[in-house]
Amino acid sequence: MDQKIKILHVVEAFGSGIVDFLSILTSLEEFEYTILYSERELKISEIKPKFKDNIKFIEWEFAKRKISIYKDLKSYLYFSRFLRNNSFDIIHLHSSKAGIIGRVWGLFNKSVPIFYSPHGAPFARKDISFLRRLFFESIEYIASKLSGEVICVSHSESELYNKIGIKADFINNGIYIREPKLYPKNENQINIITVGRISNQKNPTMFNQIALFFNNNPRIKFIWVGDGESINKLYSENIRITGWLSKSDLSNELKNAHIYISTSLWEGLPLAVLEAMEHQLPLVLNKCVGNIDLLQEGKNGFFFEEQSEAIHNLFLLIDNQILRENFGEESFKLLKNKFNSDNMIKSYRLLYLQYKDSSSAT
Known part of the structure; x- marks a missing residue:
């Protein structure tokens, strides 16, 4: 042998x-x-x-x-x-x-x-x-x-x-890809999620500013799965910080989310975004190295370079369930073809x- x-x-x-x-x-x-x-x-x-x-x-x-x-x-x-x-x-x-x-x-x-x-x-x-x-x-x-x-x-x-x-x-x-099991989502509350270490790389300051813009809208909630040294930069009242989660708990958070956002300043190729694509989420991503490989503009999400662009793109998805679902399906197709x-x-x-x-x- x-x-x-x-x-x-x-x-x-x-x-x-x-x-x-x-x-x-x-x-x-x-x-x-x-x-x-x-x-x-x-x-x-x-x-x-x-x-x-x-x-x-x-x-x-x-x-x-x-x-x-x-x-x-x-x-x-x-x-x-x-x-x-x-x-x-x-x-x-x-x-x-x-x-x-x-x-x-x-x-x-x-x-x-x-x-x-x-x-x-x-x-x-x-x-x-x-x-x-x-x-x-x-x-x-x-x-x-x-x-x-x-x-x-x-x-x-x-x-x-x-x-x-x-x-x-x-x-x-x-990533390992499982065939999606889609469940009806609660449209009375829109969950916008990100996953990663709370560090300068992930730009929690911008994430917080975006969340602050929606702070007076009780229907919209932001979720950060992870922990890190910059946690004090996330102080908007509509942000829930979960800390690090088990695989099954993370899957549940993604299952109940409506939109995935990444404010990262740079990446290699983020596995967290791939996991969001597995859960058929539409993407709103900062246009940086690593992120740009995962999104086809207007097909499975939107890029942004400024905070105002991110907010505009979120509005387009928050009020359009059909667009979110179509983008989510395209996210899964792209994942299956290129990132398995x-x-x-x-x-x-x-x-x-x-x-x-x-x-x-x-």
Whole structure:
């Protein structure tokens, strides 16, 4: 019997989106998986039940989100020591910190194929200065010349990398899709929902301002599923913050929602929006990288770039049940055709096998 290909997934930003992504990606039983992780807002005890029992989890000591020369050097040394003591056929790096440290290591270790998936380009951030974005862009460019292949999670993210001279391919994120069971919705209360970490990336300030506009209309309620450091920015009385939910509780919230809104400033390709599409929700999305792959204007929702546009688009959907239902059906069709887990898993499988075969031949 052939020995299984050993794959190491390295992730410093082990948050909800990447957790869900990796739980799908590691479902193929022909590979053996180890995840080197750094704990974020979710505890490892909450994360492990999402994965198969045969996945190995190793905590990555000293790996932190913020840039710190001292801690980053210690995390690199731990990473290097770990790989001296453990051999893998393929290394897949996730998010920018793991991407930089892993590709520096790869400069001195050319025998192992390395892939890097940004899950949201750091130089696409809108919450930092131009100079800081330029710094991140330069770091990404330098790291791309050291080692590894860049595999983005959406077409728009890969275009962003290619524009600055970094060769990048993409494999669309996908989710497990269940055939929808549609239930009659209460039209006396319109629920407008979003899902994600309450952080600057998700732009809770704009979400709050949009909700404030509707605050005097008791029929319209806003829901934020998630938690995070910017929770104090959500103070409009018509916003309900649920915290992080189980899969079944999240499904119930989406089932009872009428519209999905994303005020995100940048994305990779958001799994939360894919889950909304699975529940046949019309989309109102900020026009940013990652979001633009998921919406066909006027077919399954509307884009916006300004707060006033978002409010206008919400009005169009709030008062038109038939339009909401038509958009929702189109959301599901698009999801099924382009963003299903089967396509994603097959594409990564071919990628891994191709590079494993080529490295074995050299």
